Amino acid sequence: MNIRPENTKDHDAIQKVTYNAFENHPHHEVGSKPTEHLIVNKLRKSGALSVSLVAHEGSNIIGHIAFSPVTIAEEQCNWFGLGPVSVITERQGEGIGGQLINAGLEKLKELGAQGVVLLGEPEYYGRFGFKAEAGLILPDIPPEFFLALSLNEVTLLPSGIVSYHHSFT
Numbered sequence: 001m002n003i004r005p006e007n008t009k010d011h012d013a014i015q016k017v018t019y020n021a022f023e024n025h026p027h028h029e030v031g032s033k034p035t036e037h038l039i040v041n042k043l044r045k046s047g048a049l050s051v052s053l054v055a056h057e058g059s060n061i062i063g064h065i066a067f068s069p070v071t072i073a074e075e076q077c078n079w080f081g082l083g084p085v086s087v088i089t090e091r092q093g094e095g096i097g098g099q100l101i102n103a104g105l106e107k108l109k110e111l112g113a114q115g116v117v118l119l120g121e122p123e124y125y126g127r128f129g130f131k132a133e134a135g136l137i138l139p140d141i142p143p144e145f146f147l148a149l150s151l152n153e154v155t156l157l158p159s160g161i162v163s164y165h166h167s168f169t
Helices: 008-022 036-046 096-110 122-128
Strands: 002-005 051-057 060-072 075-087 115-119 146-150 160-163
Touching: 002 096, 008 036, 008 051, 008 060, 008 075, 036 060, 036 075, 051 096, 060 096, 075 096, 075 160, 096 122, 122 146
Parallel strands: 075 115
Antiparallel strands: 002 051, 051 060, 060 075, 060 160, 115 146
16 A cells, blocks of 8 residues: 555545545434535635545555645634545555555645644544644534644644634535
8 A cells, every 4th residue: 555645537536435434424414425525626626635645556546635724713824624534444444544644744744834633533533643722623513522733843832713624614
């Protein structure tokens, strides 16, 4: 398995992988259809897909991760939102998602990003250093599930309401 930046030939496969990964997801309402693949498409179309990596074996895309800019307290701040991260159902639990997360965080560091936020399970994302930060707020979300990771230990952690790109609405 290898990880690389997406290319235009990957778009259909990314959509299928993302849909597959979130179909029947336990956090979705029973019977609802996934929309995460549409978010990735909107981010790409609007130019807000800052980092987009695929995990592949040969020509088969088996995973994808997306990062897009966020604002904190209505300010651009060189922080990014992680999500979605997707691995095809039959390959989940093999560490592919973790490898995508680590590769994406490294890419963001290379680009000079200050930090990353996400909405997710603290037990899973905690292993990558993500934790709830009292000063970072995602409205209407329990604070223990809104997690952050500073990528630059020198920089003070920002505080305020975090807003994702409009593609998430």
